[in-house]
Every structure is written in C-alpha cells, then in structure tokens.
Amino acid sequence: MTSPKQIQLSHGGGGEETNSLIHDLFYHYFSNDTLLAAEDAAVLEVKKKIAFTTDSFTVSPIFFNGGNIGKLAIAGTVNDLAMMGAKPLYLSASFMIEEGFSFDDLKTIVKAMAEELKHSGAKIVCGDTKVVPKGAVDKLFINTSGIGEIEKEGISANHLQEGDIIIVSGDVGRHGAAILMEREGLGISGDLKSDCATLWPAVQALIDANVSISAMRDATRGGLSAVLNEWAEQSAVCLEIKESNIPVDQAVQGICELFGFEAFDFANEGTFILSVPEKDAQMALAALHTVEVTKKATMIGQVSRKKEGRVILHSAYGSSRYLDLPKGELLPRIC
Amino acid sequence: MSELQLKDLYDGFRDPDVIKALAKTITDETKNLKETLNIMEVCGGHTHTIMKYGLKQLLPHNIDFIHGPGCPVCIMPKERIDHAIALAQMEDTILLTLGDMIRVPGSKSSLAVERANGCDIRALYSPLDAIKIALENPDKKVVFFAIGFETTTPMTAALLEQVEKQGITNLYFHINHVLVPPAVDAIMADGQAKINAFIGPAHVSVISGAKIYQPLPEKYGAPVVVSGFEPIDVLQSILMIVRQKNEERCEMEIQYSRSVTLEGNIKAQEMIAKFMEPRKHFRWRGIGDIPDSALELREEYAAYDAEKIFADILPTEPIDDHKLCICGTILKGLAKPNNCQVFGTACTPNNPMGSCMVSAEGACNAYYRYGEI
Ligand code: SF4
Ligand code: SF4
Numbered sequence: 148m149t150s151p152k153q154i155q156l157s158h159g160g161g162g163e164e165t166n167s168l169i170h171d172l173f174y175h176y177f178s179n180d181t182l183l184a185a186e187d188a189a190v191l192e193v194k195k196k197i198a199f200t201t202d203s204f205t206v207s208p209i210f211f212n213g214g215n216i217g218k219l220a221i222a223g224t225v226n227d228l229a230m231m232g233a234k235p236l237y238l239s240a241s242f243m244i245e246e247g248f249s250f251d252d253l254k255t256i257v258k259a260m261a262e263e264l265k266h267s268g269a270k271i272v273c274g275d276t277k278v279v280p281k282g283a284v285d286k287l288f289i290n291t292s293g294i295g296e297i298e299k300e301g302i303s304a305n306h307l308q309e310g311d312i313i314i315v316s317g318d319v320g321r322h323g324a325a326i327l328m329e330r331e332g333l334g335i336s337g338d339l340k341s342d343c344a345t346l347w348p349a350v351q352a353l354i355d356a357n358v359s360i361s362a363m364r365d366a367t368r369g370g371l372s373a374v375l376n377e378w379a380e381q382s383a384v385c386l387e388i389k390e391s392n393i394p395v396d397q398a399v400q401g402i403c404e405l406f407g408f409e410a411f412d413f414a415n416e417g418t419f420i421l422s423v424p425e426k427d428a429q430m431a432l433a434a435l436h437t438v439e440v441t442k443k444a445t446m447i448g449q450v451s452r453k454k455e456g457r458v459i460l461h462s463a464y465g466s467s468r469y470l471d472l473p474k475g476e477l478l479p480r481i482c
Numbered sequence: 483m484s485e486l487q488l489k490d491l492y493d494g495f496r497d498p499d500v501i502k503a504l505a506k507t508i509t510d511e512t513k514n515l516k517e518t519l520n521i522m523e524v525c526g527g528h529t530h531t532i533m534k535y536g537l538k539q540l541l542p543h544n545i546d547f548i549h550g551p552g553c554p555v556c557i558m559p560k561e562r563i564d565h566a567i568a569l570a571q572m573e574d575t576i577l578l579t580l581g582d583m584i585r586v587p588g589s590k591s592s593l594a595v596e597r598a599n600g601c602d603i604r605a606l607y608s609p610l611d612a613i614k615i616a617l618e619n620p621d622k623k624v625v626f627f628a629i630g631f632e633t634t635t636p637m638t639a640a641l642l643e644q645v646e647k648q649g650i651t652n653l654y655f656h657i658n659h660v661l662v663p664p665a666v667d668a669i670m671a672d673g674q675a676k677i678n679a680f681i682g683p684a685h686v687s688v689i690s691g692a693k694i695y696q697p698l699p700e701k702y703g704a705p706v707v708v709s710g711f712e713p714i715d716v717l718q719s720i721l722m723i724v725r726q727k728n729e730e731r732c733e734m735e736i737q738y739s740r741s742v743t744l745e746g747n748i749k750a751q752e753m754i755a756k757f758m759e760p761r762k763h764f765r766w767r768g769i770g771d772i773p774d775s776a777l778e779l780r781e782e783y784a785a786y787d788a789e790k791i792f793a794d795i796l797p798t799e800p801i802d803d804h805k806l807c808i809c810g811t812i813l814k815g816l817a818k819p820n821n822c823q824v825f826g827t828a829c830t831p832n833n834p835m836g837s838c839m840v841s842a843e844g845a846c847n848a849y850y851r852y853g854e855i
Contacts, residue, residue, distance in 0.1 A: 331607045463498035
C-alpha cells in the first residue's frame with residue numbers, strides 16, 4: 148500500500164481503506180495469533196484470578212518529551228494491572244482518529260505501542276478504529292483495556308498497617324511537568340522528560356523476592372499527594388512523610404518555583420508508591436534497585452496513628468504540615 | 483532559561499541548618515521583647531510561605547502573624563467577577579485571565595462554571611500570550627481581565643505597548659490592578675488591627691521600589707522589612723524586626739536586597755504611568771471602597787477599555803459576600819481563618835464560599851491546605 152499522508156473519513160468506513168489500515172498498520176505492528184485470527188471477539192485462556200481495567204487516553208500534546216499518547220496508552224493500562232499484582236496478558240486498543248490526522252504520526256504512535264508492549268509481554272488481541280469528522284476529537288484518542296493474571300493477592304488501598312514503610316519508586320512529578328512545558332510552550336529545561344514507563348518488571352521483581360505488599364499504586368493524576376491522601380483515608384491511618392527524602396528532579400523543582408506548583412501534585416506515568424511491612428522494606432528496595440526504571444527507589448515515610456486520614460509532611464528543620472489533596476486543576480499562581 | 487538559573491530560584495534559601503539557626507537566634511533575641519510582636523504579612527505569598535514551611539512552629543509564642551490584604555484574587559469584589567462573566571458570555575468572545583481567578587465565585591457563578599457551559603475562557607501563563615490569541619482569532623473579541631498588584635501591572639503595560647505597536651484592534655482590557663500602600667493605609671486607619679510590624683512583599687518593591695513603604699514606620703510606629711518569599715528570607719526579616727524592636731528603632735529596611743532597591747524599576751513605572759492612572763474608587767472585597775487604590779486605563783486608551791466599550795452589559799451594583807463569610811474581617815487583620823464558622827466545612831478549596839479559600843495565596847486556603855498541626 149502506498150501510504151496516504153492523512154487519515155480520511157474513508158479509513159473508518161469499513162471498506163477497502165479500513166481494511167488496509169488494519170492489515171498494514173495495526174496487524175503489522177501488533178501481530179500475534181489471537182489478533183490475526185480476526186474473529187469477532189478474541190478467545191483467551193487464563194488460569195488464575197484475573198484483574199481487568201480500562202482507560203482512555205486524551206493527552207495533549209500527543210507527542211511529548213519522553214513519549215507519546217501510544218506509549219502512554221500501553222504503559223498506563225499495563226501499570227494499572229501491575230499495581231494489583233497482576234501480570235499483564237491481553238489488551239484491547241481502540242483508536243478514535245480525527246479526519247486529517249497524519250498517517251506518519253499514527254504509524255509512529257502504533258510503533259511506540261508495539262515497543263512498549265515488549266516490556267511486559269502483554270499482547271493486543273482486539274481493537275477498533277473510528278475516524279470522526281474534523282473537530283469531533285482532538286487529533287487522536289486511544290482507549291486500552293487489559294486483563295492480567297493475579298500473581299500476588301491482597302494488595303489494596305485499605306490494607307496499610309501501622310508501622311508500614313512507604314517507598315516511592317523514583318523521582319516525582321516529571322510527567323506532569325513535561326506535559327505542562329510542552330503545552331504552554333514555556334521553553335524551559337530541554338531535558339525534562341516524562342517518566343512514562345511500564346512498571347511490570349519492577350512489580351515482578353518484588354513478587355519474585357517475596358516481598359509482602361500492603362498497598363501499591365502508580366501516582367498518576369493527582370501525583371504523590373493524591374495517592375498518599377487516598378491511602379490515609381481508606382486505611383484510616385496517618386502517613387508521616389519526610390519531605391527531604393522525596394526525590395524531585397531539579398528541573399521539575401525549578402518549574403514549581405516559577406509557577407507556584409508543588410511537584411507532589413504533578414502526574415507521573417512511571418513512578419509508583421508502595422507500602423510494605425517494616426521488616427520487608429530493605430528487601431523491597433533491593434528488588435526495585437535491580438530494575439532500570441526503579442533504581443532510584445527510596446523510603447519516604449512510615450504509617451502511624453498520629454492523625455487518622457491525613458498525610459503529615461515533616462521538614463528537615465523540625466516543622467511539619469499537612470500534605471493536602473491537589474486541587475482539581477493546576478493553575479499557576481498570579482505572581 | 484537554563485536549569486542552572488531555575489535552581490538559583492530556591493537553592494540556598496531552604497537550608498535546614500540555616501533555618502534552625504535563624505529560628506534559634508530569633509527565639510533568643512525575643513526574650514527581652516516587652517510586647518507580643520503582631521507582624522502583618524501584607525502579601526498572601528508570605529502567608530503561604532509561613533504556613534507551607536510551618537515557620538510559626540519554629541518561633542516563640544510572642545510572635546504572631548496577622549494576614550493582610552495582599553492577594554489580588556482575595557480582594558476582588560463579586561461585581562468585578564460578574565463583569566468578567568458578562569464579558570465572557572458575549573458572542574464571539576475569548577476571555578483571558580490569570581490563574582486562580584477562574585475559580586473565584588461571583589454572585590451567581592464563576593468563570594470555571596461558565597467555561598464548562600461553553601464560554602471560551604483561558605488562563606494565561608504569560609499575559610503576552612494574549613497577542614498570539616488575538617492575532618489567531620481576528621474575527622473574535624479578545625478580552626484580557628487583568629489582575630494583580632504592582633507586580634503584574636508592568637506585564638499588562640507591556641502588553642498594551644505591543645497592542646499599540648502592532649495595531650491590534652480586537653484585544654480589550656478590563657483593568658483590575660490594585661495598589662498595596664493604600665490598602666495598608668486603609669487597614670491601619672481603621673485602627674482596630676493590633677499590628678506593630680510589617681513584612682512587605684518584595685515582588686511589589688522590585689517594581690515600585692521600597693520607597694512605597696517608607697512612610698509606614700513613621701505613620702504607624704511599626705517597622706517594615708521588605709522580604710523575599712523563601713523560608714530563610716522570611717525568618718531573616720523577622721529577625722530584623724525583632725532587632726529593630728530591641729534597639730528601639732522603627733525603620734523601613736530591605737531584607738531582599740538581591741533585587742529590591744529604594745527606587746525600584748523606573749522603566750516599568752514609566753510604562754505603567756503611560757497607560758494607566760489611579761482610579762478614584764475601587765471596592766475591595768470585605769474592606770470596602772479605598773480611594774486611589776487601583777488603576778484604570780487613561781482616557782487616551784479608551785478604545786482598548788473593555789469597561790467603557792462594553793459598559794452597557796456590565797453590572798454596576800456592589801454585591802456583598804455571603805453573610806457567613808468573614809473574609810473581610812480576615813483581610814482587615816481582625817480574625818484568623820479558623821475563626822470562620824464555615825471554615826473547612828461548608829467552605830473548602832473545592833467548594834469555596836469566599837475568595838480567601840480559592841487562591842493559593844489566600845489565608846483560608848493556606849490554613850486549610852497546610853493546617854496547624
Ligand atoms: S500578588 Fe504580589 S503581593 Fe499579592 S499575593 Fe502575590 S506576591 Fe503577594
Ligand atoms: S473560610 Fe470560606 S467563608 Fe470563611 S472566611 Fe474563609 S473564604 Fe470566607
């Protein structure tokens with residue numbers, strides 16, 4: 148097929164163009180037996196309890212430093228499974244494409260998805276493509292759903308125990324800061340990259356090391372603050388965090404200073420938080436340090452009963468304050 | 483801007499050892515104080531620093547903070563927000579403003595609600611982005627709802643200069659720039675607040691010069707220290723105030739000497755004066771009318787003045803706050819957020835009844851977010 152330059156409405160019409168889009172692009176990059184069987188539904192085999200999740204990705208801009216919407220759509224869904232202790236197996240992928248979208252860009256995105264799938268070994272086994280008139284969506288939306296087999300049970304936001312150690316898998320706030328930079332064209336900090344990454348290998352390392360895990364969650368929208376507050380509330384405990392232990396990239400910190408944001412409120416797409424019994428903390432760190440994306444994992448605090456349902460941040464100079472939930476929309480301060 | 487410069491913004495001003503040492507020196511030197519120090523931090527940015535870094539916990543009990551009127555979002559009366567909403571609702575209009583203004587409740591609605599209803603309302607990161615938006619939308623009216631103290635005013639003036647230079651005809655200005663000194667005067671003239679020292683916002687003085695605070699010590703017998711916003715800046719300023727008290731001095735001093743001078747940025751001042759002049763009346767939320775406390779466009783620039791051009795759709799009635807909201811009393815330095823009946827219950831950052839709960843620089847918001855542990 149000679150590739151067209153832009154996606155046209157006919158690519159979603161169900162005829163020849165649709166067919167070639169599916170065969171030459173999606174089947175080519177996502178190739179596996181289940182998908183190529185091209186039945187009305189994928190027939191899957193699972194042996195254990197499964198976890199099932201879905202998410203729609205509408206990020207703008209769709210290309211950003213450190214990834215693109217496709218990489219995000221795979222990492223995001225795979226990570227949701229991994230956070231439940233489930234090995235990601237099968238994914239669906241649906242594309243809603245705006246008429247006129249560049250074919251080359253779509254190809255780049257699909258390639259990035261295929262590339263990202265390798266980190267967990269999950270497969271795309273079914274999908275759907277819609278092309279909608281110009282203006283009906285913003286360039287491209289992707290929905291991915293996923294199924295994974297649970298390898299470790301009992302991980303839950305309700306399971307934090309007094310004495311548990313809180314660990315963060317890497318520095319926080321990079322995805323949110325990177326997107327902000329691109330979106331507002333602020334032109335600061337060239338090498339600020341999103342942390343977008345698949346976390347299954349790190350979770351597998353924890354499971355292999357037989358670490359007990361009370362709770363685990365990727366710090367996506369709402370960032371570290373949101374996860375910690377949800378946990379404190381759901382498990383009715385207090386999380387006492389040492390501010391100086393939380394890793395924050397210098398460029399991210401600079402942006403926060405400039406606009407009055409808090410790095411803890413920024414989204415992450417490849418950083419997760421972990422609550423483990425104190426006796427397993429060192430083991431958990433050792434396991435995380437064997438995996439590239441979590442090699443900076445570090446302990447940031449401990450679960451107590453001091454103030455149920457709240458997160459307390461201790462400064463290095465002896466004062467403390469609450470770390471509150473971020474406000475819905477991040478707006479820069481006025482001056 | 484390179485990373486190195488970004489780092490310079492905060493590096494060195496949060497060193498734990500320096501903070502601890504300063505807190506200890508302050509504690510030692512306040513032992514001889516005859517009266518409690520009631521320091522008003524005029525600016526919301528300082529309220530934020532004090533709460534966020536838990537500075538009060540490090541200081542002795544005879545130092546108290548009184549939160550001032552220094553947040554442009556907090557002091558915006560409801561009728562001005564209703565103006566913004568009325569402008570945004572006009573056909574073929576894009577309304578631009580800054581940050582938290584989007585969330586502040588007007589009499590019936592807020593810009594955030596109107597945006598969800600379909601109005602084209604955008605929060606800018608830099609006022610100069612307004613040029614691009616106006617050029618990209620030649621068939622639309624673009625209205626800039628300008629807010630802020632002395633700090634942000636030069637940006638609006640710079641924008642006006644560009645609009646004039648480039649001959650842009652579809653960008654209008656609704657000016658809500660306010661001035662710090664008249665507000666401080668109004669609060670002190672009221673005589674109820676027990677303030678015996680001030681921390682002055684450095685951002686304001688970078689533009690206007692520290693000279694704007696010079697009359698305060700003599701007029702009100704209270705020292706003023708013009709302070710930066712990092713924890714070390716604030717602690718150092720407090721120490722300077724304590725020393726003035728101990729030495730029975732009462733002066734204006736500059737802590738933030740890294741960029742504040744007595745005269746300020748003359749060029750910026752001239753540019754502001756070219757386009758704007760003091761307006762006779764401006765109602766401050768909760769405080770009431772303070773004469774000459776805000777700016778408006780000069781008559782020569784009436785063609786850009788949204789208040790004049792769209793006058794027939796702008797409501798004129800002053801609208802007061804909810805009866806339970808004590809923002810006014812807080813802004814006057816007579817109450818603290820937790821004295822408000824609805825603080826943290828009916829009024830939270832996600833569902834604010836008053837503007838002090840909206841802005842990150844508002845006192846209620848700072849108390850709610852960071853609490854007193
Ligand atoms: S506008 Fe200026 S004076 Fe007001 S809160 Fe912000 S920094 Fe302070
Ligand atoms: S808590 Fe809310 S209602 Fe009370 S003074 Fe503050 S903003 Fe007003």
